[in-house]
Amino acid sequence: MAAIFFALEIIAVFLVSLYLVHRYGNWRKDHWATTLSVLATWFLCFAVIFVLPSDISATLYNRCVNSTSNTVSDNSTAIGHDNKSDLCHKPWTYVTETTQAHFWAVTYWSLQLLSWIILPFIQSYVMAAQFTMRGKLFQMLKENAIWYGSFLVIFGILFIYIIAKGLLQWSNVKTMTTTAANTWGLLILVLLLGYGLVDMPRSFWNQGRLEYQMQKTYYNVAKLRNDMEEARDKLDEVFKDVKLVSERIRYNNPNRHCVDTILAKCPDDLARQGSRGVDDFEDYTDGRQTDLTSKSGLVALHGRVIKSTRNAKRTEVQYNEYLSAAISYEDLEENKHSRSRLFVSSLPSKRWSLHSLSPRMEWWWRIRVRPVLWIIFSVLCTLATIIFLWSEVTFFRQSPVLSIPAQIVNLASHGAKDNDPSDSKNDYAFIEVFTIVCLAYLASCAYYPVYKIRLLNFYYLAPNHQTDQGSLLFNAMFISRVVAPLCLNFLGLIHLDSHVSGDQGLEETAFTKAMGHLDVIPFISKYFFIYFPIILCVLSTLTLFRLGTHIMACCGFQAFLLDDEMTAELIKQGKNYTRLERRSRERNEKRHGGSDSLGRGSTQELSTLRHSEPVPSSSGDARADLESGSSREDAYSSGRERDKKRYNQRYSRIKGNDDTVVLTTAEETPLDSKKPSPSKPSSSNYSSPARHTTLPTHHPTTSTRPAASAVRPSPRAPPKNLFDDI
Numbered sequence: 001m002a003a004i005f006f007a008l009e010i011i012a013v014f015l016v017s018l019y020l021v022h023r024y025g026n027w028r029k030d031h032w033a034t035t036l037s038v039l040a041t042w043f044l045c046f047a048v049i050f051v052l053p054s055d056i057s058a059t060l061y062n063r064c065v066n067s068t069s070n071t072v073s074d075n076s077t078a079i080g081h082d083n084k085s086d087l088c089h090k091p092w093t094y095v096t097e098t099t100q101a102h103f104w105a106v107t108y109w110s111l112q113l114l115s116w117i118i119l120p121f122i123q124s125y126v127m128a129a130q131f132t133m134r135g136k137l138f139q140m141l142k143e144n145a146i147w148y149g150s151f152l153v154i155f156g157i158l159f160i161y162i163i164a165k166g167l168l169q170w171s172n173v174k175t176m177t178t179t180a181a182n183t184w185g186l187l188i189l190v191l192l193l194g195y196g197l198v199d200m201p202r203s204f205w206n207q208g209r210l211e212y213q214m215q216k217t218y219y220n221v222a223k224l225r226n227d228m229e230e231a232r233d234k235l236d237e238v239f240k241d242v243k244l245v246s247e248r249i250r251y252n253n254p255n256r257h258c259v260d261t262i263l264a265k266c267p268d269d270l271a272r273q274g275s276r277g278v279d280d281f282e283d284y285t286d287g288r289q290t291d292l293t294s295k296s297g298l299v300a301l302h303g304r305v306i307k308s309t310r311n312a313k314r315t316e317v318q319y320n321e322y323l324s325a326a327i328s329y330e331d332l333e334e335n336k337h338s339r340s341r342l343f344v345s346s347l348p349s350k351r352w353s354l355h356s357l358s359p360r361m362e363w364w365w366r367i368r369v370r371p372v373l374w375i376i377f378s379v380l381c382t383l384a385t386i387i388f389l390w391s392e393v394t395f396f397r398q399s400p401v402l403s404i405p406a407q408i409v410n411l412a413s414h415g416a417k418d419n420d421p422s423d424s425k426n427d428y429a430f431i432e433v434f435t436i437v438c439l440a441y442l443a444s445c446a447y448y449p450v451y452k453i454r455l456l457n458f459y460y461l462a463p464n465h466q467t468d469q470g471s472l473l474f475n476a477m478f479i480s481r482v483v484a485p486l487c488l489n490f491l492g493l494i495h496l497d498s499h500v501s502g503d504q505g506l507e508e509t510a511f512t513k514a515m516g517h518l519d520v521i522p523f524i525s526k527y528f529f530i531y532f533p534i535i536l537c538v539l540s541t542l543t544l545f546r547l548g549t550h551i552m553a554c555c556g557f558q559a560f561l562l563d564d565e566m567t568a569e570l571i572k573q574g575k576n577y578t579r580l581e582r583r584s585r586e587r588n589e590k591r592h593g594g595s596d597s598l599g600r601g602s603t604q605e606l607s608t609l610r611h612s613e614p615v616p617s618s619s620g621d622a623r624a625d626l627e628s629g630s631s632r633e634d635a636y637s638s639g640r641e642r643d644k645k646r647y648n649q650r651y652s653r654i655k656g657n658d659d660t661v662v663l664t665t666a667e668e669t670p671l672d673s674k675k676p677s678p679s680k681p682s683s684s685n686y687s688s689p690a691r692h693t694t695l696p697t698h699h700p701t702t703s704t705r706p707a708a709s710a711v712r713p714s715p716r717a718p719p720k721n722l723f724d725d726i
Helices: 002-024 032-068 072-079 097-126 133-164 170-207 210-248 256-265 268-274 295-335 359-394 404-419 421-457 469-493 510-515 522-544 547-554 565-592 600-609 615-627 632-651 689-693
Strands: 653-655 661-663
Touching (some): 032 404, 032 421, 032 469, 032 510, 097 469, 097 510, 170 359, 170 421, 210 295, 256 295, 295 359, 359 404, 359 421, 359 469, 359 522, 469 510, 522 547
16 A cells, blocks of 8 residues: 555656646757756655655654564563554555665765756756757866866865865765755755745735735836846847848858758747848858858857847746736726626636636635635744744754654654554654645745746746746756755754754664765854854844845845835836736737737737837827726727827828928818819718828829829828728
């Protein structure tokens, strides 16, 4: 039974890892080495967290068996049986120590190999700008030479330390290697837990505050809009060089395959522009080539294209994500005071929701139930944070035991052994569930800063196959280096590490035997247990009062502070961008019947608006209608009428007496301009005289030229009036 459960657990963990790789990655476009390495790393990291509870219950069972083995023969007569297994019932998830030892050895050293060697080399290889495999391998070795050179220096110092102490044995070298890795992981873990233990419960609390979420989302929309424009401008600058190179290096040039590789990394619209006009063969024999057309220039240009394309894609994905969130929050705000209690969404969702079952059920869930659940969950996480902070500060104390998780595990294990042996199975089940919950919460707090801070928005995990290979590999490297110290830290919290509890005769887990103890490098070990709690408390205090955010704001960095003028301005801009995007999506929904409800083309519309007139001047009237509380239908209709009026004002041009072009409306058109043009049919074919005079007449095929008093032809024929056709 235990073997079947262990196999099912491994299969379930593998399926979860496979789903996450499919959700965030794109195996069709990503390199096969990236997909396989990330899948293997995530699988092993999740396996460590979900298999460790069964190891803990097996260790407690072995401790019970060892403690009663000496007294079974003496008490066999009084108890009525002489089988010690009756006193210590075996957990139903029990796996033999040999099997667990092999599993942990394979898992640990595989994670070390992946995190320190395989993943960094794959990341350098897939991000290399060379065009051949040999060039990419050379660049991969060159980039990692400095990084691993520093590690070799540190390892050499430790090796000299081992020789000086007379401990030159394979077991000591292995212990020193694992200790160095655990030291690095524990130092990073302190920083992560100091931020995540405090900020994650606060983020859950803010999820229940609709107004706060709207303001923060508007702020992120405006900030990412600026980042997206900057990234797009840089991409345009880089593409100018790409187009120049594509025009100079034709298909008969031996370096043309390099240009084709660069064009393949560009967006589709830019790649098509760069591929035009290069079908003819030209031979440049004069030898006068710029730096861009040389081999090294093409490699540098390829690197610029990879970096700029990655930044443009990342900012666009984040911008669309926050735009969708802002529109969703606006829907919540509009439905909050609905008397019918039926949830009405401005745009249909392609994902399944409660709205497909019942709009009333969705209204109760999103307006009443979910905010309360966020508040309750935040309170529970706050209590858990207080417990773990107290335990992290006091788990070095052995007598009395002040760590709360250690007290809970001790009470459960002692109750199973001393009070009622028949209840030992239930106690083991409670210990495993408690261990899984604690490990899951600590892992969430440790990984939360990675997704929250996102390392200056450079490494970012985006769903729907939008994550780039560099972000996937970095995330896999990060969690693989932190998961082992995280589990060792939890074993220290529950006093199952003999180097923490000080009991050398303590039965240890198979995980500890394979991965080492909660130790650090010897020359800092006596200071680590003193400064570890201090650093954790200081970082938690800084996060609680958001001192880091205020310091960044004082230094000139953008930070979300409600009482800051820059933040208020960005919130206002984000609100305008959101309403413009919402209007565009509603227009696409009405025109195409929901085929483009996500507004994919609206981002291109926003990117083109920044090269023309500013957003507030082009849609200020429509936003005024939205702010005045009028319905979306009225705002949409009035916006169309205003756009039609602006169109007629822009393209109705006549020639005045002073030979100047004057912009007039249809109502202000002179009587002379109402006369039909000589090359036009009579005015009876038109619905009104003023209508055809608003558009300039231009007939390039007509032999007779219009008189001076007639309408002056526009130097540029206007496009067709789409509003009249609609």
